Amino acid sequence: MRFEQIMGVTLKELATKLALSPTTVSRALNGYPEVNAQTRQRVLDAARAANYHPNMRAKSLATGQSRAIGHVIPISTSHEIVNPIFADFIAGAGENYSRAGYDMVLSVVPDADEEATYRNLVARGSVDGLMVHGPLLQDSRIALLQGLGIPFMVHGRSSGVNTPYSWLDINNRRSFCRATEFLLDLGHTRIALVNGLESMDFAMRRRSGYLDALHAAGIAPDPMLMRSSEMTEPYGHKAGRELLALPQPPTAFLASSMIVAYGLRRALTDAGLKLGRDVSVIAHDDDLSYMPNGLDVPQFTATCSSVRAAGRKAAEMLLTLVGNPDHPPLTHLMETQLVLGYSTGRNRT
Amino acid sequence: MRFEQIMGVTLKELATKLALSPTTVSRALNGYPEVNAQTRQRVLDAARAANYHPNMRAKSLATGQSRAIGHVIPISTSHEIVNPIFADFIAGAGENYSRAGYDMVLSVVPDADEEATYRNLVARGSVDGLMVHGPLLQDSRIALLQGLGIPFMVHGRSSGVNTPYSWLDINNRRSFCRATEFLLDLGHTRIALVNGLESMDFAMRRRSGYLDALHAAGIAPDPMLMRSSEMTEPYGHKAGRELLALPQPPTAFLASSMIVAYGLRRALTDAGLKLGRDVSVIAHDDDLSYMPNGLDVPQFTATCSSVRAAGRKAAEMLLTLVGNPDHPPLTHLMETQLVLGYSTGRNRT
DNA sequence: TCGGTTTTTCAAACCGCTTTGGGTGATCAA
DNA sequence: TTGATCACCCAAAGCGGTTTGAAAAACCGA
Structure with a gap:
């Protein structure tokens, strides 16, 4: 452990300091009912005072959830363009993730490795859900993720994929x-x-x-x-x-x-x-x-x-899917607004 | 554990299947010398066959490293602009992270919460290092991170900060x-x-x-x-x-x-x-x-x-800092090329 | 053949948290 | 008084890996 000095107190230390068992402290912190109101308050106060932050890795391991959402950004090897809308979408999604206490993990991968990346993220248990960017026609990633059985959302849709899946798209x-x-x-x-x-x-x-x-x-x-x-x-x-x-x-x-x-x-x-x-x-x-x-x-x-709003909404939807994994696919179609500017007029030719 | 069906074999299972102890299997997989060459090969083959992927959460907990780098993107609450160079920088950095087996975790936060975000990321042990984007004059984040004692790199520099820190910037x-x-x-x-x-x-x-x-x-x-x-x-x-x-x-x-x-x-x-x-x-x-x-x-x-190249280089530097935390600050100044186009000419007024 | 190395393997503790399956004492109805 | 019910708390067993300390096996020269 390299950063012990900064990694703060552990739950166990907090427990001994309070003369309580780790069980009780854990329960008090996580809002379980079977703990005395006074005790809970005492624990909460002590936690704040000691600047206690639960170690996410340990928590993850114990609960089996990583509290992280993966975004895989494909970089096409032929035309190496990073989708410019990506930054704003991320910004929107990120707002909701952090509000819900989720991290966002990003993988930038050449499209050839994309499948392996998805498999890895899931197999290593790094994420609880995935966001799919830039769907192509008949995108193979959808079937892949359905096979892996992890909740996911597609930003956009993929014509030619006929099994139901969760997406958010504009019309x-x-x-x-x-x-x-x-x-x-x-x-x-x-x-x-x-x-x-x-x-x-x-x-x-x-x-x-x-x-x-x-x-x-x-x-x-x-x-x-x-x-x-x-x-x-x-x-x-x-x-x-x-x-x-x-x-x-x-x-x-x-x-x-x-x-x-x-x-x-x-x-x-x-x-x-x-x-x-x-x-x-x-x-x-x-x-x-x-x-x-x-x-x-x-x-x-x-x-x-x-796109920013789309990111917000997509994140929200993905989080509900992660919350109830057996939920049927969620879809959302956003209409665009046709706004008048100075660039259109009657044809005069 | 929700995804057990897809989360694959555990090391322990692999060990019993091979009639070996978890210790040996772990060592064989991680390239430690004290294991017979034949045994190692047997383990590696079995791991591949069983499609074994170590659970990162468990690994993290045991080693005390998260194998993840954090990027915090500040969203100014006054002018809500997402820095457009961000996407390309990320793309460059991401290449090196994934090559080195590191994840990238992104936090998009309103600048007011930025300090708390950094603290959290570190305290919860979610990252081994941090990348700082869009430094201002006399950026307070640098002192904060130095205080937290975690390796970090700044993309750009901050005039007015006089303690040495690691950065990559163009001239x-x-x-x-x-x-x-x-x-x-x-x-x-x-x-x-x-x-x-x-x-x-x-x-x-x-x-x-x-x-x-x-x-x-x-x-x-x-x-x-x-x-x-x-x-x-x-x-x-x-x-x-x-x-x-x-x-x-x-x-x-x-x-x-x-x-x-x-x-x-x-x-x-x-x-x-x-x-x-x-x-x-x-x-x-x-x-x-x-x-x-x-x-x-x-x-x-x-x-x-x-900027893409800058991202690659900055990631590389940050990874060496993460590898040897006592390394003195690393800095890199990139010169730009003045390339001639059609937009300049003699003054004829 | 034997003690001493070296190589190879293992059992068990540990990382920091959650959760199961009891306990303990207080409260209450009979 | 007693047995049942609750409210509250705890010990211990995980989660899936790594790592320490020691033992077993193989090798070695004398």
């Missing part, structure tokens, strides 16, 4: 459908979709929504207007330039993230177009703290949904 | 000094600094570097040209607009982050200025995976330093 499809409808209402018919990687489930759903709206309006989708890649500013810029260079350029654009919208805006204004007048843009806004949609008034018309 | 001062010198060489004399919050240590150092260069060139700094705030795109935009509206607008700009540079660029191009020709911009580029400086060629002239 990407409806969201992009509405945004597209809104642009159609404004008279736009050539609408571009500047999407994220379509191996990601959310991107696929957004495309579906976009296609739904076009279809309902009797407009045949033009493959030239649909782009998909890792969401960065330069990508948005490049997509914008290339789309404008088409023989029949689009008059409106859907951007799958704020940062893509930044790049898109640059391409459009570089071409001398004014957003909202000459061309329309709707962005999806995850409400990331460091990427606000304007300072006070929203710059972009946007489909808004706070 | 912010030199970096911004060089960038300023470069702009001076190009004939710019009115150079704006669009900085981060100057309660943050890094921002203060960048300003020092900027001032150093101006001073060496005999140019009196103009307070109107120095801005400081939370680093977002709208902030960059606003700063750019306001700076251009000055009676004597600057001809060059230093931006403390890529995203600020995005906003700055927008303000400048909106004003009809072309970067590199009419006006110059140098950005600091943390090489965040989702915020690249251009697709193939760098757009902005930038002071570059990979």
Whole structure:
């Protein structure tokens, strides 16, 4: 034991100091009924005075619970991008974990090792529950975790997985459908979709929504207007330039993230177009703290949904699953808000 | 014990299966010399066959080490921004942790509770070491952790703290000094600094570097040209607009982050200025995976330093500190690279 | 062959907490 | 007074590993 000087008193020491048995002290501290009110108070006071903190490792071992939730962040070996929404989601989830007295353990692993990581975390008993990030189409992790029998939540969903599982997602499809409808209402018919990687489930759903709206309006989708890649500013810029260079350029654009919208805006204004007048843009806004949609008034018309709030909610749900492991799967679908900004207007071409 | 079905065999079971004592099995698995080579092999084979994974909680309790590193992310209650470089730093650090068999435990806490969080983490024995993020001027956390006697690393430094401690930082001062010198060489004399919050240590150092260069060139700094705030795109935009509206607008700009540079660029191009020709911009580029400086060629002239690499290195250093707790403080100063992009050019005013 | 090493193995204590299965004394109804 | 009932407390046995101290086995030279 290396840090004994700082690791504080043990329960046993506290017990001898109080002339009580460890049993009673433990019970007093954990709120069990079979202990005298006065005794309990005495114990609580002494614990506070001695600055007693139970050793989590020992507690874990004895109870069989680790009071920790695992988050596994896959780092794709091909395109090494760390999902930027991750930080805000974590922040939201973390709030609820710490409130409930849970730790969060993070594993950053190349996607090849992901399965082994999950197995390890569970087998070593390091976590009581798991959060799954960035689900792909037909994500194999879901079946894996169901096999391991540990409570878990998916942030997003995985099309193609048909067994029930717990998830929290935004209504990407409806969201992009509405945004597209809104642009159609404004008279736009050539609408571009500047999407994220379509191996990601959310991107696929957004495309579906976009296609739904076009279809309902009797407009045949033009493959030239649909782009998909890792969401960065330069990508948005490049997509914008290339789309404008088409023989029949689009008059409106859907951007799958704020940062893509930044790049898109640059391409459009570089071409001398004014957003909202000459061309329309709707962005999806995850409400990331460091990427606000304007300072006070929203710059972009946007489909808004706070990732931070999603993290909070997902954590809350996961904790109830951990609390009652036999609980049936919990799901939660969040609608986005379509908020009007200065980036959309009637089609005047 | 809730997950016994998945928690696999215990060492004791493995031992009886092998007709050996737990002692021997433990030693064989942990590579102690006092065990016959054949026996060791037999044990290793059996362990693999039985899919044995030692229970970390038990191991922790017995050894007094948790094999986990804590990262505490402060969420300022006033301006609730999650540091965007955090995700990439974590990704880098996580690589080294998992390679070394360490877990990473994350605590997201409002800055008011920060001290209590550190105390708890240590007292409960949840971590063997701590990483401190986002140091402020005279950051009180350093003294706190030194008092607690646990190994820790600071990502960045804290001016005003004079006791030695372990840190990894980039040479912010030199970096911004060089960038300023470069702009001076190009004939710019009115150079704006669009900085981060100057309660943050890094921002203060960048300003020092900027001032150093101006001073060496005999140019009196103009307070109107120095801005400081939370680093977002709208902030960059606003700063750019306001700076251009000055009676004597600057001809060059230093931006403390890529995203600020995005906003700055927008303000400048909106004003009809072309970067590199009419006006110059140098950005600091943390090489965040989702915020690249251009697709193939760098757009902005930038002071570059990979936060991901910093995370890797900091983790490595922290792990050696954890390995030998009596090791004197470890420090590492990384220089940035000044990379030429298309955003700088001779002053033609 | 034998005492002395060296190698290999083991029984048992321990890490700090929880929890089972009694005890003890007080209270109460009969 | 007595047996039953409670309220309260405790000793001891875990949880799943590591580690100490000692014993057994194998090896060695004389």
